[in-house]
Amino acid sequence: MTGRRVAVVGAGMTRFVRRAQETGKELAFQASRAALNAAEMTLDQIDAVCLTSAPDAFDGVHRKGDYLADGAGAWGKPYIRTYVGGGSGVFTAIQGWYTVASGQADVVLCVAEEKMSSCQPHPQGAFLTIFDNILERPLGPNLLWIFALEMNRYMNRYGLEKRDIASVAVKNKRNAADHPAALLGQADISVEDVLASEVLAWPVQRLDVSPISDGAAAVIMASEDAARRLTDRPVWVDGVGWNLDTTYWTNRDLSYPEYVEHAARMAYDMAGVTEPRKQIHVAEPYDPFDYKELHHLEGLLLFDKGKAPEAAADGVTARDGDLPCCPSGGLLGVGNPIAAAGLMKIAELFWQLRGEAGARQVPGTPERGVAQAWGDLMQVGTVVVMGVDPNGHRSASTATEPAETIGPTPLSDGEFRSASGAVDTPLDVRFAWDPGSAVGAFLDGLRDGRILATTCASCGRTLVPPRAFCERCFRATDAWTSLEAVGTVETFSICHVTWDMHPLEEPELPAVIRIDGASDGGFLHKLGEVGPDDVRIGMRVEAVWRPMEDRDGSILDIAYFRPADPGVRRELVATTEVTA
Amino acid sequence: MSPRIGLTGLGWTGFTPTTAGRSYKELMFEAAAAAYLDAGVDPRTDVDSFVCASEDLEEGTSIFDEYVPDQIGAVQRPVHTVASDGLFALATGVMLIRSGVARTVAVEAHSKASDLLTQGRVDAFALDPVLNRPLGVPALALAGLEMRRYLDASGRDAKECAEVADRNREHARSNPRASLGDPEEADVPTFDPLTTHQTARSVDGCVVIVLAAEERSNPKTVWVDGVGWSQDAPSVESRDWAKAVAAANAAATAFAQAGVDPGDVDVAEVDDTFAYKQLQHLDAMGLERMDPDRVNRSGGALGEGYLHEANGLARTLAAVEQLRAGDGRAAVVQSWRGVPSTSAAVAVLRSA
Numbered sequence: 001m002t003g004r005r006v007a008v009v010g011a012g013m014t015r016f017v018r019r020a021q022e023t024g025k026e027l028a029f030q031a032s033r034a035a036l037n038a039a040e041m042t043l044d045q046i047d048a049v050c051l052t053s054a055p056d057a058f059d060g061v062h063r064k065g066d067y068l069a070d071g072a073g074a075w076g077k078p079y080i081r082t083y084v085g086g087g088s089g090v091f092t093a094i095q096g097w098y099t100v101a102s103g104q105a106d107v108v109l110c111v112a113e114e115k116m117s118s119c120q121p122h123p124q125g126a127f128l129t130i131f132d133n134i135l136e137r138p139l140g141p142n143l144l145w146i147f148a149l150e151m152n153r154y155m156n157r158y159g160l161e162k163r164d165i166a167s168v169a170v171k172n173k174r175n176a177a178d179h180p181a182a183l184l185g186q187a188d189i190s191v192e193d194v195l196a197s198e199v200l201a202w203p204v205q206r207l208d209v210s211p212i213s214d215g216a217a218a219v220i221m222a223s224e225d226a227a228r229r230l231t232d233r234p235v236w237v238d239g240v241g242w243n244l245d246t247t248y249w250t251n252r253d254l255s256y257p258e259y260v261e262h263a264a265r266m267a268y269d270m271a272g273v274t275e276p277r278k279q280i281h282v283a284e285p286y287d288p289f290d291y292k293e294l295h296h297l298e299g300l301l302l303f304d305k306g307k308a309p310e311a312a313a314d315g316v317t318a319r320d321g322d323l324p325c326c327p328s329g330g331l332l333g334v335g336n337p338i339a340a341a342g343l344m345k346i347a348e349l350f351w352q353l354r355g356e357a358g359a360r361q362v363p364g365t366p367e368r369g370v371a372q373a374w375g376d377l378m379q380v381g382t383v384v385v386m387g388v389d390p391n392g393h394r395s396a397s398t399a400t401e402p403a404e405t406i407g408p409t410p411l412s413d414g415e416f417r418s419a420s421g422a423v424d425t426p427l428d429v430r431f432a433w434d435p436g437s438a439v440g441a442f443l444d445g446l447r448d449g450r451i452l453a454t455t456c457a458s459c460g461r462t463l464v465p466p467r468a469f470c471e472r473c474f475r476a477t478d479a480w481t482s483l484e485a486v487g488t489v490e491t492f493s494i495c496h497v498t499w500d501m502h503p504l505e506e507p508e509l510p511a512v513i514r515i516d517g518a519s520d521g522g523f524l525h526k527l528g529e530v531g532p533d534d535v536r537i538g539m540r541v542e543a544v545w546r547p548m549e550d551r552d553g554s555i556l557d558i559a560y561f562r563p564a565d566p567g568v569r570r571e572l573v574a575t576t577e578v579t580a
Numbered sequence: 581m582s583p584r585i586g587l588t589g590l591g592w593t594g595f596t597p598t599t600a601g602r603s604y605k606e607l608m609f610e611a612a613a614a615a616y617l618d619a620g621v622d623p624r625t626d627v628d629s630f631v632c633a634s635e636d637l638e639e640g641t642s643i644f645d646e647y648v649p650d651q652i653g654a655v656q657r658p659v660h661t662v663a664s665d666g667l668f669a670l671a672t673g674v675m676l677i678r679s680g681v682a683r684t685v686a687v688e689a690h691s692k693a694s695d696l697l698t699q700g701r702v703d704a705f706a707l708d709p710v711l712n713r714p715l716g717v718p719a720l721a722l723a724g725l726e727m728r729r730y731l732d733a734s735g736r737d738a739k740e741c742a743e744v745a746d747r748n749r750e751h752a753r754s755n756p757r758a759s760l761g762d763p764e765e766a767d768v769p770t771f772d773p774l775t776t777h778q779t780a781r782s783v784d785g786c787v788v789i790v791l792a793a794e795e796r797s798n799p800k801t802v803w804v805d806g807v808g809w810s811q812d813a814p815s816v817e818s819r820d821w822a823k824a825v826a827a828a829n830a831a832a833t834a835f836a837q838a839g840v841d842p843g844d845v846d847v848a849e850v851d852d853t854f855a856y857k858q859l860q861h862l863d864a865m866g867l868e869r870m871d872p873d874r875v876n877r878s879g880g881a882l883g884e885g886y887l888h889e890a891n892g893l894a895r896t897l898a899a900v901e902q903l904r905a906g907d908g909r910a911a912v913v914q915s916w917r918g919v920p921s922t923s924a925a926v927a928v929l930r931s932a
Contacts, residue, residue: 003679023710055642056663062637062705065663066814066921075818076829078809079923080672081663085643091660102678104807129642240681244649244659262656270681376646380659423710430697431640436603469609471650474616474624476609 003101007227007234008093008386009220010039011347012406015181016215016335019117019416020408024059025071028113030407031216031340032073035109039220039230046220047105049074050095051081052088052112054338054375057126058119060425072111072218078104084242085130086288086375087382088112089217089342093371094240094382096221106226110346113216114337117416120424122500123212130377132247133433134443135465135555136524140499145510148201148493150254150378151291155203156491156537157255158306162203166194167312168290169207169332175319176329178359181344183335184211194290200501202494202532210288213335214408217343219350235353238368239271239385246471249377250512251464251520254491260299260374260381267370268301271385276301280385281366282352283323284345286374287330293317296372297325299381324362327352342373342382349386438468441480443553449545451483451515461519485543486564487515487522494532507532513541513561528560529569540564584794585677586801587900587929588684589619594785595757595884595894597694604639604692607786609651612688615788616653620798621684623653627790628682630654632661633669633689633889637702640695652688652788665689666787667892667915667925671807673791683793689890690786699782706920712816722919723779724771726821727856731773733822736859738773744855745778748876752883755898759783760885778855783885787893789900802903802911803930806840808833812922819922824857824864826924827914831865838928840910842866847902847911847929849895852880853918861914865926877902891915892925903931 012034014020014027022030028051036043051072056064065081072079082088082095089112096110116123127143154160169189176185189207197207220230227234243262245252252258264276273279285300287293294308302323303311311317317325328334328348331341349369351357368387374380416422435443438454442465445452453462454477456470462481463470470477492511496504509527527535528544541561551557563569591614593599593607602610616623623630632648641647645661648654658681662668666689673685696702703719731737752758760781767777791804810829813819835841848867852858858876862868867875878884878898887894892915899911911929 003681056636056705057642060705060709062702063635063663063917063921066706066811066917066923067708069811069814069923070818074811075813076810076825078830078833079811080668080809082672083643083661083663084645084659098672098675098679098681101680102675104675104678126642129640130646132647133641242658242660243656244645244654246655247647247650259656263658266658376643379646423714425709425713427701427705428698429637429640429701429705431695432697433640433695434600434603434692436606437601438606439603440601467650468606469651471653471655472624474613474622474653 004103005224006097006100006221006237007224008237008350009222009227009230009234010035010041011219011350012038013181013217013344013347014215014407016183016213016337017408017410018183018211018213019411020115020214021411022408024068024113024115027115027214027216027408028068028071028111031218032109032111034406035218035220041220041230043073046073046077046107046109048099048108049077049079050092050099050108050110051079052083052092052339054085054088054114055126057129058114058116058123060118060427068113073109084375084380084382086338087342087373087380088339090346090371090373090382090384091242092343093219093346093384094242097237097240100221100223107220107222109218109220110343111216111218112339112343114340115214116212116337117214124499128499134435134439138554138556139524139526141510141524142499144201144204145493145495146378147289148204149491149510149512151203151289152493153254153491154291154295160309162195163191164309164313165291165294166191168287168293169194171318172287172326172330172332175327175360176333179329179334182329182333183213185329185333200497204289208290210331210336213337215335215337215340217340217347219343219346233354235350235386235388237384238387239267239273241266241383243381245379247377249379250523254378256305257295257299257381259379260296260372261301263381263383264300267383267385273385279368280370282327282349282362282369283325284328284348284371285325286372287326287332288336290332292374293326296374300370300372320363327357327360327362345371345373346384353386353388436468438466442466446557447551447553451485453481453483453518455479455481462517464515464518464522483515483517487513487541489535489537489539489541490514490521491537492527492535509535525558526560529562529572531570534568585674585804586792586794586797587789587804588792588798588801589615589621589790590897590900591615591618591788592785592897595783596759597783599694599784604690605651607692608688608690611786611788612652615686615790619790621790623686627684627686629676629685630657630659631669631672631685631687633664633666634661635663635889637705638696638888652686664923665892665915665917665925666890667896667913667927668809670789670893670896670927671809671925674804674807677791677793684796685791686788687791687893688788689893691888691890692784693782693888694784708815719919721771722816723854724774727774727854729821730856730860734863740859741778741855744852744858745882747872748852748880748882751877752879755879755883758879758884760883761879774854780853780881780886783887785887785890787890787897789893789896800904801932802900804927805930806834806838806928809925814922816920824860824924826922827861827916827926828864830924830926834926834928840928844910845870845912846874847899847908848875849878849899849911850876850914851891851916852876852882853886853916855882857916865912865914867912896927899929903929
């Protein structure tokens with residue numbers, strides 16, 4: 001059974017800019033005001049606020065939801081901030097759906113805000129702490145690493161070239177040229193431009209990536225009765241789905257987002273969508289990187305595994321193609337203020353399905369669309385299916401500009417640095433994380449030069465990193481075992497920049513190493529004694545341990561992994577003294 | 581409102597100043613396993629949705645929801661986080677079931693406060709970065725400011741607050757879960773009129789509660805018939821310093837949904853992060869005339885410890901235990917997120 005029927009009745013957003021003068025509260029206000037204006041509503045018609053924003057570290061505010069609440073119209077009203085990382089924007093619409101469907105509220109304002117520019121010296125700094133506090137952070141990973149690792153795995157699995165993927169960036173940046181809120185719209189960009197852009201962490205190049213942005217978006221959702229009072233063109237939320245995969249991302253097959261498929265199936269089932277390739281007329285998949293749009297289109301069951309690149313190259317996903325994808329311009333073109341970018345996709349479907357998308361309007365009379373977002377450690381899928389009544393009333397003119405787009409005031413880097421009253425506060429928060437029984441024993445093992453794993457007698461798996469519980473069987477693990485410190489490169493990247501985008505003299509080589517004997521892969525580490533051009537997926541590697549006297553029970557007790565084949569090794573450039 | 585929703589399983593661990601040797605994941609696993617056993621459910625097949633309550637800076641991890649699914653049996657299932665107190669997660673579970681998208685939901689919140697060495701710095705980051713934080717006034721000082729304004733406006737005095745602290749700690753001495761029943765060795769003024777004796781101390785712990793639609797209830801079920809939440813102005817410049825406005829709004833919603841009057845309530849587990857807050861919250865919810873012996877019989881946060889975002893679920897756990905034991909028929913559970921927040925949630929529970 002499902003609760004009450006729920007519709008979107010209004011949407012608004014700010015322009016997405018690299019750096020806004022406005023505070024986060026003010027961005028939330030601008031988007032909320034735009035949505036209310038578009039729906040010709042006032043705040044007293046709103047019963048509750050559904051709010052989201054991604055890491056607190058961007059704004060440098062603890063309990064960011066409380067901080068943003070009055071800007072989002074929640075003073076004296078019920079509000080909850082929900083949160084699933086990059087999936088949050090689309091999830092806010094899911095939150096709006098269940099808040100209304102449950103009867104808790106009749107009309108809700110859903111607001112997604114992101115002000116990334118407050119985080120200094122570079123917003124990527126907020127992502128340094130997304131990694132496992134004990135097993136990964138000591139290696140110094142950054143966000144580019146993991147996407148490069150996933151992209152490489154995807155390309156390797158299906159034999160794709162960079163050219164196959166770059167067409168997505170071209171399509172979306174061209175589409176965004178028609179979006180009044182876009183940061184990076186570019187009508188004349190070409191595949192050659194993308195392929196010639198700076199290599200950040202191979203295979204990721206600068207134009208494969210969406211930009212750091214500030215901005216906010218808002219939609220208004222209402223029960224069926226309220227919706228019919230508020231508009232003659234409600235856009236129904238027909239299905240919602242969300243799904244979170246294991247934290248142990250190095251234990252997953254990175255070439256396919258199973259969690260997106262699960263979320264999509266949940267939403268399609270609710271919406272009665274049995275043949276998505278026929279029944280979905282417009283899609284807004286999540287595209288923070290160009291390969292992610294393709295990855296997600298496959299997870300959304302709109303293309304076979306590994307076939308989305310071919311479809312994109314053939315123009316199927318173009319705005320006038322058989323399945324228009326990201327007609328908004330997506331994150332790659334409009335911008336990526338993370339949570340706001342997700343909710344922007346819901347707003348785009350609202351405008352497309354009402355025939356109000358102006359120059360971005362897809363041809364024909366689309367009746368059903370899907371929006372999707374993704375986030376965490378390449379781990380969460382959030383999916384919403386929206387539709388209009390067949391032959392329902394549409395906008396009189398497709399030339400209508402999208403709903404009001406207002407603010408914010410963009411600041412240049414110089415203007416920001418010279419602004420009076422800027423408050424510079426170091427976070428300076430310290431932790432001493434308890435590794436617990438399982439990881440604690442693992443670290444002890446590393447000090448002794450051993451890789452320890454736990455085993456589950458129920459499913460028969462051997463778990464690296466070890467845990468006290470089997471997440472699949474949900475039972476305590478049964479025993480310990482020791483594995484050889486040898487394995488296989490599952491995927492790798494060649495990183496040319498630091499987390500704050502400074503060039504590295506010598507590239508870093510992060511890799512996911514599948515340890516022999518482990519059931520589902522291994523862990524994140526670095527490669528050494530190998531030239532970047534010589535690394536291959538499937539390469540056999542062995543651990544190089546620090547001298548015994550230097551070990552301190554840390555993931556860094558393994559200095560790096562090197563090729564098992566001495567013929568592939570080259571002289572170590574790093575100065576660290578190690579022992580094989 | 582239908583369907584009726586039951587709390588069918590409870591699990592907890594910790595409630596001690598430190599839990600050395602156990603990671604937050606291991607605490608969550610222990611509490612979740614206990615809750616599923618209590619409810620008689622297998623999370624891998626029987627739980628439709630999972631809701632966790634946490635804040636990044638308390639955990640020291642950005643996008644902390646990444647780190648929750650495995651140890652609560654939620655891998656490749658619908659899971660999301662509310663950046664709030666656990667009672668908001670419970671209210672979310674209620675909405676998920678009422679919407680029809682789930683029939684059984686698990687909610688989780690935890691504290692591993694002993695991992696955090698600089699709680700004051702985290703609290704400072706909850707203050708407005710431009711207007712308040714540069715003043716260098718500790719966030720906890722807001723409690724002293726509010727207590728003084730509340731006492732002045734309500735006509736209550738500091739002695740009544742001290743009595744709340746005495747009573748809650750005395751209650752805690754008969755609660756095997758509570759570790760802070762003894763009075764503080766020295767009752768030291770902190771942010772006058774606030775003192776250490778009237779301030780809950782941080783502990784580690786985890787609470788997991790299973791909610792289910794009526795047809796999935798079990799003989800232990802306690803019903804959650806109303807939920808509400810609200811907030812006053814987040815800015816310190818605009819809020820009402822005397823009244824707990826959010827608790828009043830939240831209680832009004834929860835009471836109306838449950839069809840319960842404050843006079844029907846015979847169990848109250850309410851926020852007592854600071855002793856005066858218990859009185860202020862009871863005033864706001866129309867429960868000021870309740871028999872004091874029926875309020876926070878668990879010892880509250882003053883006796884059980886301050887569990888950060890798990891406070892609301894700790895109060896719920898205590899109320900459900902009392903209703904299961906036949907010690908009452910209608911309970912109010914209330915939480916507040918602590919300084920400088922003005923967010924509060926309320927649930928109305930009834931015994932079977």
